[in-house]
Amino acid sequence: MNKAETIERLLPEIGSPRASGEHFAPSNIALCKYWGKRDAELNLPVNASLSVSLATLGTRTRVEPIDAEQDQVYLNGLLQAPDSRFADRTRRFIDLLRVNQPQLAFRVDTHNNIPTAAGLASSASGFAALTRALVEAFGLSLSPTEQSVLARLGSGSACRSLFDGFVEWQMGQREDGLDSHGVALPASWPQLCVGLVKVDAGEKPVDSRSGMQRTVETAHLYQSWPLQASSDLARLHEAIDSLDFALLGSVAEQNALSMHATMIASWPPLLYWQPQSVAMMQKVWQLRREGLALYFTMDAGPNLKLLFEAASRDAVLAQFPGIEVVEPFAAGAA
Amino acid sequence: MNKAETIERLLPEIGSPRASGEHFAPSNIALCKYWGKRDAELNLPVNASLSVSLATLGTRTRVEPIDAEQDQVYLNGLLQAPDSRFADRTRRFIDLLRVNQPQLAFRVDTHNNIPTAAGLASSASGFAALTRALVEAFGLSLSPTEQSVLARLGSGSACRSLFDGFVEWQMGQREDGLDSHGVALPASWPQLCVGLVKVDAGEKPVDSRSGMQRTVETAHLYQSWPLQASSDLARLHEAIDSLDFALLGSVAEQNALSMHATMIASWPPLLYWQPQSVAMMQKVWQLRREGLALYFTMDAGPNLKLLFEAASRDAVLAQFPGIEVVEPFAAGAA
Numbered sequence: 001m002n003k004a005e006t007i008e009r010l011l012p013e014i015g016s017p018r019a020s021g022e023h024f025a026p027s028n029i030a031l032c033k034y035w036g037k038r039d040a041e042l043n044l045p046v047n048a049s050l051s052v053s054l055a056t057l058g059t060r061t062r063v064e065p066i067d068a069e070q071d072q073v074y075l076n077g078l079l080q081a082p083d084s085r086f087a088d089r090t091r092r093f094i095d096l097l098r099v100n101q102p103q104l105a106f107r108v109d110t111h112n113n114i115p116t117a118a119g120l121a122s123s124a125s126g127f128a129a130l131t132r133a134l135v136e137a138f139g140l141s142l143s144p145t146e147q148s149v150l151a152r153l154g155s156g157s158a159c160r161s162l163f164d165g166f167v168e169w170q171m172g173q174r175e176d177g178l179d180s181h182g183v184a185l186p187a188s189w190p191q192l193c194v195g196l197v198k199v200d201a202g203e204k205p206v207d208s209r210s211g212m213q214r215t216v217e218t219a220h221l222y223q224s225w226p227l228q229a230s231s232d233l234a235r236l237h238e239a240i241d242s243l244d245f246a247l248l249g250s251v252a253e254q255n256a257l258s259m260h261a262t263m264i265a266s267w268p269p270l271l272y273w274q275p276q277s278v279a280m281m282q283k284v285w286q287l288r289r290e291g292l293a294l295y296f297t298m299d300a301g302p303n304l305k306l307l308f309e310a311a312s313r314d315a316v317l318a319q320f321p322g323i324e325v326v327e328p329f330a331a332g333a334a
Numbered sequence: 335m336n337k338a339e340t341i342e343r344l345l346p347e348i349g350s351p352r353a354s355g356e357h358f359a360p361s362n363i364a365l366c367k368y369w370g371k372r373d374a375e376l377n378l379p380v381n382a383s384l385s386v387s388l389a390t391l392g393t394r395t396r397v398e399p400i401d402a403e404q405d406q407v408y409l410n411g412l413l414q415a416p417d418s419r420f421a422d423r424t425r426r427f428i429d430l431l432r433v434n435q436p437q438l439a440f441r442v443d444t445h446n447n448i449p450t451a452a453g454l455a456s457s458a459s460g461f462a463a464l465t466r467a468l469v470e471a472f473g474l475s476l477s478p479t480e481q482s483v484l485a486r487l488g489s490g491s492a493c494r495s496l497f498d499g500f501v502e503w504q505m506g507q508r509e510d511g512l513d514s515h516g517v518a519l520p521a522s523w524p525q526l527c528v529g530l531v532k533v534d535a536g537e538k539p540v541d542s543r544s545g546m547q548r549t550v551e552t553a554h555l556y557q558s559w560p561l562q563a564s565s566d567l568a569r570l571h572e573a574i575d576s577l578d579f580a581l582l583g584s585v586a587e588q589n590a591l592s593m594h595a596t597m598i599a600s601w602p603p604l605l606y607w608q609p610q611s612v613a614m615m616q617k618v619w620q621l622r623r624e625g626l627a628l629y630f631t632m633d634a635g636p637n638l639k640l641l642f643e644a645a646s647r648d649a650v651l652a653q654f655p656g657i658e659v660v661e662p663f664a665a666g667a668a
Contacts, residue, residue, distance in 0.1 A: 220565060223557075223561065224554050257603050260598065261553075264595045
């Protein structure tokens with residue numbers, strides 16, 4: 001099954017774009033990670049994952065049909081070279097919707113308000129916002145769930161950025177992936193805070209897509225990852241249902257470390273950590289031993305994302321001055 | 335099965351010690367790690383392991399029957415408090431041989447010539463040397479293999495320190511562990527060098543025995559460890575048979591990193607690395623990208639042990655001044 005076939009099932013008929021479209025989609029941080037694909041073409045995951053969307057942090061994208069020979073892709077106001085990775089991924093995603101109208105061209109304006117160097121993937125919010133903007137431009141009748149399926153074809157974790165709050169990406173069973181999409185959980189956690197810590201990254205050694213593939217192919221330990229993820233997912237639901245922060249934090253932290261463990265066990269070794277990452281982990285652990293309810297998660301990069309509740313906010317800020325704090329469920333956020 | 339029962343099968347009759355005994359045993363560095371016990375009392379491993387002994391680095395131990403109420407245990411010339419961990423482990427090991435003569439007391443003198451802070455476990459060479467010294471003192475007829483079984487009861491990896499060169503610890507199948515012991519491999523690798531790098535350790539967070547237990551109990555990823563170890567063991571034999579250094583180094587490094595990965599995936603997280611450990615790993619990887627055939631292994635601590643061949647010695651020393659280089663197979667060593 002390829003993407004075009006999925007699109008045919010999802011959207012039997014696609015008309016001409018009738019207008020511009022502009023939408024925002026939030027970044028999301030996974031508490032149970034997406035790590036490994038059962039279908040690389042369709043971004044179908046090996047395991048279900050669970051994230052929290054970051055309210056107003058994310059991507060705003062505007063698309064507009066233009067009279068031109070090719071797409072014009074802007075990122076944060078700058079025209080991207082047609083052969084750049086960003087322009088290429090954008091174009092190939094739009095191709096899915098203009099399969100029968102290859103002459104169509106768009107101007108695409110993408111603005112990320114994600115703090116630089118905080119290690120938040122912009123592809124999730126980016127493809128979610130692009131999906132929404134294109135759906136509007138083409139005047140398509142797609143439910144949020146169907147839009148989540150579409151966004152997943154651009155970047156796996158984008159399917160979670162179609163929703164606010166806690167989102168589970170149900171892995172699904174179907175070969176065409178129509179049942180593999182985000183589902184918003186009917187839960188709220190107003191006290192929950194996410195702290196974005198900057199670690200000077202240097203050059204990212206391997207992009208996360210390649211890293212995922214290397215891990216699956218070379219790390220024997222990866223074989224136990226689905227077991228870890230499935231156990232973590234169940235415990236995260238339990239934590240969310242009972243607002244048990246220690247459980248939420250500990251499961252999210254162990255899940256992230258287990259994901260990094262599978263990378264570390266790969267060959268050649270895949271270590272996204274910097275010396276400073278280790279120093280910060282040790283600091284979190286020390287603060288926890290001293291009684292602070294503080295946990296972290298990490299994605300495929302050197303940055304820590306702190307998890308704590310509003311009651312600990314001052315204590316955390318005193319230890320990590322300069323971090324940006326997001327409240328995913330604050331009034332007006334979700 | 336407990337230790338006393340193993341001793342009964344190994345040594346149906348133990349006479350009185352007739353003299354003093356004094357012996358040396360080398361440290362060993364595992365290229366495929368011992369990580370996880372199937373029997374905690376008898377130190378029977380989950381997986382077979384393979385090490386190289388460190389020639390003249392290790393422990394020299396002298397035991398002598400004395401007319402006293404209790405053992406007198408010296409470490410590097412200093413009398414140890416009877417309730418210290420070192421004196422306690424020593425006493426309990428000697429107890430195995432004086433089960434019917436509890437009134438016997440010994441003076442035990444242990445000298446390690448292992449560089450301080452290099453992160454070499456002294457328990458392996460220590461229990462191997464103590465075993466040899468006691469076998470002499472009691473006048474026991476035990477083959478090296480039987481001595482290896484006995485040493486294993488003191489510390490698992492001690493069973494490998496009964497031999498020089500490459501040693502495989504065959505895990506065995508028997509419940510009494512009589513088939514779980516070191517076996518010297520009939521191989522030599524005169525060019526092989528081990529470089530001991532010092533990383534300032536700070537306080538070791540968790541001893542390796544407890545760390546092993548926590549990993550087995552809490553890390554889902556541990557379930558795949560035996561698979562990794564078994565694959566690595568086979569590839570190490572292949573590397574040794576063909577003197578393929580790139581294979582030896584890469585297998586040893588991935589094996590060590592996979593062991594650390596299982597710790598990192600434990601809860602609470604078990605990270606023996608310091609920021610400096612990560613910096614050194616990155617340095618090794620960078621040098622390798624530049625063409626230097628340099629690999630590392632690590633045990634349950636922050637130190638790297640470098641693996642290279644004599645031809646690279648000058649290049650390695652230029653990058654890591656001050657390291658101690660051991661040649662396990664140099665003339666006169668093994």
